[in-house]
Amino acid sequence: PLFEAIIEHIPAPRVELAGPRTGVAKSRELAWADVFVLPSRYRNEGQPLVVLEAMAAGLAIVSTRHRGIPDTVREEREALLVEPGDVEGLAAALVRLDEDPGSSTSSEAPATRRG
Numbered sequence: 001p002l003f004e005a006i007i008e009h010i011p012a013p014r015v016e017l018a019g020p021r022t023g024v025a026k027s028r029e030l031a032w033a034d035v036f037v038l039p040s041r042y043r044n045e046g047q048p049l050v051v052l053e054a055m056a057a058g059l060a061i062v063s064t065r066h067r068g069i070p071d072t073v074r075e076e077r078e079a080l081l082v083e084p085g086d087v088e089g090l091a092a093a094l095v096r097l098d099e100d101p102g103s104s105t106s107s108e109a110p111a112t113r114r115g
Contacts, residue, residue, distance in 0.1 A: 005091040010098050026050075030057040035097055038063040041084040047072050051079075060103075062093045 006015055021029050030036070036054035040063065047068035054061050061079035063069050064086075073079035080096065082089035097103065 005087045006094055008091070010095060014098075015094075026053075030054060030059065033057075033059055035060045035062060035094065037061075037090070037094070038069070039082075039084075039090055040064050040066050040069065042066075045069070060097050062090060062097070064090075 018029050030053060036051075036057075036059040038048060038051060038054075038061075040048065045067040051061065051063060051069060051072050055073070055078060061073060063073070063079055063081055064084040065075075065081045066084045069079075070081060073081070075081045080093040082093055
């Protein structure tokens with residue numbers, strides 16, 4: 001359902017659902033990507049390190065208001081956040097980034113300079 005909701009608004013060749021990556025493969029994906037998405041609903045989620053890695057890579061971030069994620073990123077500054085399980089909201093956040101690449105949550109955001 002997520003992929004279908006996204007490609008309904010953004011053409012498929014521009015979206016890649018990479019799935020879990022580790023090590024060098026993860027580093028390559030972060031270097032290649034424009035946007036990082038973590039639609040977590042994992043009940044044991046704490047503060048996902050990968051969100052910090054995406055911030056360090058200067059990526060726009062879309063994630064959920066779940067567990068420690070809202071404590072890690074400031075909403076509308078370093079990330080766009082949606083409720084866990086809100087597929088339409090996640091797709092809308094991605095469309096928003098696609099339509100306004102200069103927004104405060106784009107890859108030009110101050111996430112890498114956060115103090």
